[in-house]
Amino acid sequence: MSILQANTMDEALEMVKDHHHLNRAEDCEKGVLEEMPMPEMAV
DSSP: OOOOOOSSHHHHHHHHTTOGGGGSOTTOOOOOOOOOOOGGGOO
């Protein structure tokens, strides 16, 4: 698993579109999840 930060979903997808792990098998998948900050944890 990799964690990256992007300003938009399109930017995040662009960052991983040519990732070498995704070219190893035809059934390889990528998923992008949005992570939101927890206000009570903000410093």
